[in-house]
Structures are given as C-alpha cells and as structure tokens.
Amino acid sequence: MLIHFLQLLILFNLDYLEFRFFYKERNLLIDIFIQELAAIEFEAFEEEKEFLKAFVAKNNFSETKFQLLTLKYKHLYNSYKEISHPFQNWNKKWESNFEIININQFCSVRASFHLPTNKKYDIIINPKMSFGTGHHETTRLMAKELFNYELSNKSILDFGSGTAILSIISEKLGAINIDAIEIDEQVNKNALENIKINKASQINVITGTGKDIPNKKYDFILVNINRNTIIKEFNYFLNSIRSDSVLILSGFLYSDVNYISKFLKKHNLKIINSKMENNWALLIVKFF
Ligand SMILES: C[S@@+](CC[C@H](N)C(=O)[O-])C[C@H]1O[C@@H](n2cnc3c(N)ncnc32)[C@H](O)[C@@H]1O
Incomplete structure (x- = not known):
C-alpha cells in the first residue's frame, strides 16, 4: 500500500530518495502518475498543497525507468527536485513526532508518553515498527x-x-x-x-x-x-x-x-x- 514516508522508513532500514514534483495544478492524472511510480518500486507518497513527494529505496531505483516516466507525465508538473535520505534512526524520529490524533469527538489515539486525553475512548498505541x-x-x-x-x-x-x-x-x-x-x-x-x-x-x-x-x-x-x-x-x-x-x-x-x-x-x-x-x-x- 502507499504508506507515509516515516512509516516506510521504520519498516525498512534503507537509504531513500525523495522526488518532489511541483504541480501545475492538482488533477486526477496525478493519481495515475502515482500508480505508475508505484509500479517502478516507489513505495510512499505524500501530497502537500503544491507538490507531491514520492519515495523510493535507493537500491530499487532505476534511473532509466524514472526518466521515461517523468517524460511521459511532464505536462503534470513544472519541475522536480531530488532529495537524499540516508538511513538513520527513523523509529525514534517517528515516535518523537507522534502527535495525538482525534478520531472523532469521543475517541483519541496517543502514545503512552502523552498525558491522558479527556475522550471517552482514550486509546494508547505505541507503534514501534507497526502500521x-x-x-x-x-x-x-x-x-x-x-x-x-x-x-x-x-x-x-x-x-x-x-x-x-x-x-x-x-x-x-x-x-x-x-x-x-x-x-x-x-x-x-x-x-x-x-x-x-x-x-x-x-x-x-x-x-x-x-x-x-x-x-x-x-x-x-x-x-x-x-x-x-x-x-x-x-x-x-x-x-x-x-x-x-x-x-x-x-x-x-x-x-x-x-x-x-x-x-x-x-x-x-x-x-x-x-x-x-x-x-x-x-x-x-x-x-x-
Ligand atoms: C495498512 S496496514 C493496516 C493496519 C491497521 N489495521 C490499520 O487499519 O491501521 C496493513 C497490515 O496488513 C499486514 N498484511 C499485509 N499483507 C497481509 C496478508 N496477506 N495477511 C495478513 N496481514 C497482512 C501488514 O503487515 C500491515 O500490518
């Protein structure tokens, strides 16, 4: 599945490359582009207001396939930039970034290092390596x-x-x-x-x-x-x-x-x- 980058890094201790594609406008073709990137081993995607982040393990990255795909979809974005993410202790980073989530007015999800919430269902999840x-x-x-x-x-x-x-x-x-x-x-x-x-x-x-x-x-x-x-x-x-x-x-x-x-x-x-x-x-x- 297309999962978030930090969760991906926790699962696999690898060096990752990030490609940031700056949209012309967000349209449905971006979803197809994401699927095609997934087919050439990209594993995680995050969308910001004006750009798409796509992540691939350095080991799995094929420059040739990537170039073909970026050429095919070049009408969707103005430019892209590459960012390298060498392996580090992402689990620590993920845990320290874990913010309390409100599922709805009755239910929150937090880690055990957070203070209890006042929700009826105050769920505690310490995710470690898990989704x-x-x-x-x-x-x-x-x-x-x-x-x-x-x-x-x-x-x-x-x-x-x-x-x-x-x-x-x-x-x-x-x-x-x-x-x-x-x-x-x-x-x-x-x-x-x-x-x-x-x-x-x-x-x-x-x-x-x-x-x-x-x-x-x-x-x-x-x-x-x-x-x-x-x-x-x-x-x-x-x-x-x-x-x-x-x-x-x-x-x-x-x-x-x-x-x-x-x-x-x-x-x-x-x-x-x-x-x-x-x-x-x-x-x-x-x-x-
Ligand atoms: C997207 S996570 C969902 C976790 C949780 N249920 C949730 O909703 O957040 C999918 C989980 O399914 C597990 N999984 C993947 N393929 C599976 C399979 N064939 N049988 C059982 N579990 C599988 C993965 O290891 C992962 O923990």
Whole structure:
C-alpha cells in the first residue's frame, strides 16, 4: 500500500530518495502518475498543497525507468527536485513526532508518553515498527466508521491488524470474539503490547494470512490493506461472511474504487456506502 514516508522508513532500514514534483495544478492524472511510480518500486507518497513527494529505496531505483516516466507525465508538473535520505534512526524520529490524533469527538489515539486525553475512548498505541496509529487516512477512515455501528456482542475479523488499533477500538465499543490476523510476527508482538496497555481482553491475535482465518462467520470484517492483497485474499473473506455480515474495506485510492466495485459484483457483493479522505477510500460492502 502507499504508506507515509516515516512509516516506510521504520519498516525498512534503507537509504531513500525523495522526488518532489511541483504541480501545475492538482488533477486526477496525478493519481495515475502515482500508480505508475508505484509500479517502478516507489513505495510512499505524500501530497502537500503544491507538490507531491514520492519515495523510493535507493537500491530499487532505476534511473532509466524514472526518466521515461517523468517524460511521459511532464505536462503534470513544472519541475522536480531530488532529495537524499540516508538511513538513520527513523523509529525514534517517528515516535518523537507522534502527535495525538482525534478520531472523532469521543475517541483519541496517543502514545503512552502523552498525558491522558479527556475522550471517552482514550486509546494508547505505541507503534514501534507497526502500521496503525490513526495518522494515516485509511486507519482514520476505518476507526471513524466503527462508531457508526452497534458493536455490542458482535464478532469481528480484523484482517491485516497492524498495531491492533481497530480491534482495540472495536472491543471498547462492545465487540467480543475479535480475531486479529497479521502476517508479520514482529508487528504482532507490538499488537499484544498495545492490547495489554489498553486492557483489552477479547482480542485473539493470529500470525498468518487469509488461509489462517478461523473457520467461522463474523458479523464484521475489517480490512485495511492494499488493493492487490484484498483481491488475492478475497476468497478467504468470502468464507467468513454470512448474508448479513458487513465488510469494511480500505487501503486503496479512490481511483481504484471502480475496479474493486466490478470485482465485488462478480461475488454478488455491492458497495452500500463509501467515504473518502485525501483521495483514500473506504467502502462498506454487503451481499446483494
Ligand atoms: C495498512 S496496514 C493496516 C493496519 C491497521 N489495521 C490499520 O487499519 O491501521 C496493513 C497490515 O496488513 C499486514 N498484511 C499485509 N499483507 C497481509 C496478508 N496477506 N495477511 C495478513 N496481514 C497482512 C501488514 O503487515 C500491515 O500490518
């Protein structure tokens, strides 16, 4: 998925190159440009008011492919500049930059070094190497969405659970029997710490992928992962839903919604609502 630069640096201890493209104007072609950059190994993107930042690991950078692409899209920007980011202790920087996030009027997310907030749901996440703090649009979209349902006694599958933020919020909203599945064992160690610090007790953390989802049906399935992983793992999600289950998907750009919508239709599923924040999408999906 297209993740934020600091989160990327925490995941991979590498030297990175940043390219800053100064827009002529922000239009939808920029999303296509981003996708093409992603196809030549760019891993993170951040948009500012007047420019796009695109990041690539120095090891993976191909000057030839980059030149071809910048030529193809040169009508989109006035100029670009290259900035080098040698490896440093980004985790420290990320942690020291971690600002409290307000999900909504009832819920905030903070690290344990912050003072408690006065929100009813004062969630503590110490992310270490993991994704899921509420700083990314997709996590915020997912977390906010949870407040639109009556979750009391509902079962949850949190697929690609990262810090376990969505599982923790779900439990605070009354959910029980929460399975949090995450491919990365280190990330799960962090999830367990977050679960403990938030005094959650309904969350079963599983290291694995789609094939490791317990063989049962859930009331809600939460998936915040990139488009291709959603599609790759989709048959496993299908096994886990009943006719009245709600599937909440995010982790992709709004420009991907059409593609995903066609894919869902083939499985007799339809999008009943959608949300967007800064070009990132969230879809609420049910059976026809
Ligand atoms: C974008 S993060 C979402 C984290 C958190 N759920 C949130 O909403 O912020 C996606 C997570 O899925 C994990 N992941 C990627 N592919 C996976 C797979 N096939 N099966 C399980 N987890 C996967 C990644 O390691 C990452 O922690």
